[in-house]
Structures are given as C-alpha cells and as structure tokens.
Amino acid sequence: MRPYRTGFVFDEHFLAHDTGMENIVVMRDGSFAISPEPHPSSVFITQRIKEFLDGSGLTARMLPIAARAASEEEIAVYHTHDYIAGIRAYAAGGPAKGSWGEVDKDTVLSSGSFEAALYAAGGAINAVKAVMEEQVRNVYALLRPPDHHATSNKALGFCIFNNTAIAAHYARNIYGLERIMIVDWDVHHGNGTQELFYASPHVLYMSLHQYPFYPGTGLFDEIVVGAGAGYTVNVPLPVSFGDDEYLRVFDDLLMPIARQFNPEFVLISSGFDCHYRDPLGGMRVTERGFLAMARRMKRLAAECCNGRMVAALEGGYDLKALADSGREVIDELGREADEPITPAPACARILPILQRARYFHDEFWKFQ
Numbered sequence: 001m002r003p004y005r006t007g008f009v010f011d012e013h014f015l016a017h018d019t020g021m022e023n024i025v026v027m028r029d030g031s032f033a034i035s036p037e038p039h040p041s042s043v044f045i046t047q048r049i050k051e052f053l054d055g056s057g058l059t060a061r062m063l064p065i066a067a068r069a070a071s072e073e074e075i076a077v078y079h080t081h082d083y084i085a086g087i088r089a090y091a092a093g094g095p096a097k098g099s100w101g102e103v104d105k106d107t108v109l110s111s112g113s114f115e116a117a118l119y120a121a122g123g124a125i126n127a128v129k130a131v132m133e134e135q136v137r138n139v140y141a142l143l144r145p146p147d148h149h150a151t152s153n154k155a156l157g158f159c160i161f162n163n164t165a166i167a168a169h170y171a172r173n174i175y176g177l178e179r180i181m182i183v184d185w186d187v188h189h190g191n192g193t194q195e196l197f198y199a200s201p202h203v204l205y206m207s208l209h210q211y212p213f214y215p216g217t218g219l220f221d222e223i224v225v226g227a228g229a230g231y232t233v234n235v236p237l238p239v240s241f242g243d244d245e246y247l248r249v250f251d252d253l254l255m256p257i258a259r260q261f262n263p264e265f266v267l268i269s270s271g272f273d274c275h276y277r278d279p280l281g282g283m284r285v286t287e288r289g290f291l292a293m294a295r296r297m298k299r300l301a302a303e304c305c306n307g308r309m310v311a312a313l314e315g316g317y318d319l320k321a322l323a324d325s326g327r328e329v330i331d332e333l334g335r336e337a338d339e340p341i342t343p344a345p346a347c348a349r350i351l352p353i354l355q356r357a358r359y360f361h362d363e364f365w366k367f368q
Contacts, residue, residue, distance in 0.1 A: 016112025186271025
C-alpha cells in the first residue's frame with residue numbers, strides 16, 4: 001500500500017507571478033472595469049490558501065511533489081516557439097518583436113511570471129509522473145498561474161501556458177496512454193484547452209460553465225467534424241445554477257459519456273469561481289457541491305484507471321470560498337473509504353440543458 005494516497009504540488013516559484021495592484025477587472029458580463037482593489041488573481045490568494053491547507057493539517061497527510069521548470073520542448077508541444085520567446089521578453093519588460101502572439105489586457109505579467117509559468121507547467125508534468133509511477137493514487141496541484149484560457153500563441157484570462165494540455169501530452173507521449181479525460185468545472189469555459197484538443201479523439205474535454213460569460217465560447221454545437229467529433233462536450237449553464245443542476249449534469253450526461261470513453265487518466269481543471277461567494281462569477285455551487293463532483297470523478301477514476309487522477313487549481317477569487325472548497329476536494333481525494341454517492345435530486349430547470357446537450361451528442365454516445 002502506498003504510504004500516501006494523495007500528492008500535493010506547490011512551489012515558491014509560483015509566487016513570483018505577481019499581478020500587483022492592477023486595476024483592470026473582468027466583470028460578470030465579460031466587460032472590463034476599473035477597480036481600486038488588487039488584481040483578482042492576486043498572489044495573496046495563493047499564499048493564503050497554502051497557509052490555510054497547512055494549518056488544517058491536510059498537506060501533512062499528502063506526499064509533497066516538487067515542481068520543476070518545464071523545458072521549452074515540453075511547452076512547445078502546444079505553444080509556438082515564438083510565443084514562448086515573446087512571453088519571456090514581455091515578462092522581462094523588453095520588446096516582444098514580430099508576430100509572436102499576444103497578452104490580453106487583464107493578464108498581468110511581472111518579471112517573475114515567465115519562470116512561474118514554467119514551474120506551473122513542470123508541476124503539472126510532475127503530478128502526472130507521480131501518479132503514473134505509483135507514488136500516489138492522485139494529486140492536487142496548487143498551480144499558479146492557471147492555464148485553461150491559454151492558446152497556442154495568446155496569454156488570456158490570467159493564463160500563460162496551458163498546464164493541463166502539457167500534462168495530457170506528457171501522459172500520452174511518455175507513458176503511451178491513448179485516452180485522457182479532462183473535466184473543467186471552472187465558471188469560465190476553457191477555450192484554450194478546447195482549442196488545443198478540438199480535433200483529437202484521444203482527449204475527451206468536458207466543460208460546465210456559465211454562459212453567456214467570458215470568454216464567450218463553449219456552446220453546445222462546438223463539435224469538430226472528423227476524428228475529434230464527439231470528444232468535446234460543452235454544457236453552457238445560465239447564471240444562478242448550483243449544486244443540484246451541476247450534479248444532475250454529471251449524473252445524466254458527463255458520467256455516462258465518461259464511462260463509455262473509459263479514460264486511462266483523469267485531469268480536472270478545478271476552478272472554484274462557480275462558488276456562490278465568488279465576486280466574478282454568478283453561479284451558486286457550494287463546498288458540498290465541489291465535494292460531490294470530486295467524489296464522482298474519484299469513483300470514475302477508480303473504475304476506469306486505477307484511480308489515476310490529477311486536479312489542478314484554475315480560477316477562484318474569494319479567499320474563503322477557495323479555502324473551504326479546496327479543503328473539501330483535497331480531503332475527498334485522500335479518503336481511503338469509498339463513500340456512497342448520493343444521486344442528484346430531480347431538478348426541472350436543468351432538463352432543457354440536458355436535452356440540448358444530448359441532441360448534439362446522441363450520435364456519438366449512448367444515454368439511458
């Protein structure tokens with residue numbers, strides 16, 4: 001038996017990504033506004049979450065997994081070399097010449113951001129390695145900066161490199177896995193992750209997200225034609241949906257698809273900005289809702305791939321919501337007992353959403 005069930009990735013290099021007192025804030029309707037408050041993705045939040053988890057005793061029960069700087073070759077599996085060089089120059093305050101890419105106006109870079117982003121990608125890689133080499137059953141990665149908006153040549157929505165995509169490629173390239181599943185429950189659609197795997201039959205990307213909302217992608221009909229058809233599953237949800245609706249989507253749509261896909265590895269883009277306290281999102285998920293989603297993913301991983309799973313932090317901008325929700329998810333990942341899953345309650349207002357999603361996917365997957 002492994003001495004630790006769950007691993008934990010954190011590195012002081014992550015804190016070098018300092019967004020400072022930036023006052024451009026993305027609002028709930030996707031517009032930008034001026035605020036006297038610190039940047040929503042402040043380094044303060046990451047520091048306080050780590051302190052909270054240490055103080056709760058959770059991290060003492062987990063295997064520390066060191067991050068490392070990902071190599072340019074590892075980053076370049078999805079990002080262009082020009083973009084990588086441009087980010088390095090941009091973070092250092094120098095000119096990023098040529099058609100290297102773009103940094104949007106809400107994604108603040110400091111002098112330490114490039115190194116932090118390398119370590120975040122390397123942390124995701126090492127998380128996969130620890131699971132695949134059976135040091136632990138699963139991993140929670142407190143990565144900074146986040147990743148799911150980053151495209152091949154654009155830093156977008158606080159994200160620089162797509163850690164999840166890089167980790168998925170590592171699992172496939174190094175360990176020969178053919179079926180990777182990514183579940184993204186962040187309040188925002190992971191446009192970058194979707195774009196990078198849109199044509200791939202080897203990666204099943206499933207996203208629940210608030211819509212309409214930033215970045216404006218993630219509609220039901222975003223289904224590629226060809227080999228990747230059916231392997232992108234978007235569930236855009238109206239504002240104010242919470243635990244009951246999210247769990248009904250899991251039970252009636254995502255879990256049936258996932259079991260048919262039969263993943264060899266599960267990655268979770270674990271954003272907590274769909275929490276009811278979050279200042280940017282408009283959803284109503286509670287700590288118990290996050291626990292219930294994590295329990296379903298843990299059960300799926302146990303059924304399909306010997307529990308192999310990595311959950312990595314995405315968004316979340318309320319300190320208490322992040323700390324409490326993260327504690328619930330991490331505690332669930334580390335629990336040895338196979339706790340019962342309570343089926344989601346009947347919820348009439350989610351039915352049109354489920355019907356719409358099935359309409360676009362019933363030629364690819366079977367539903368009861």
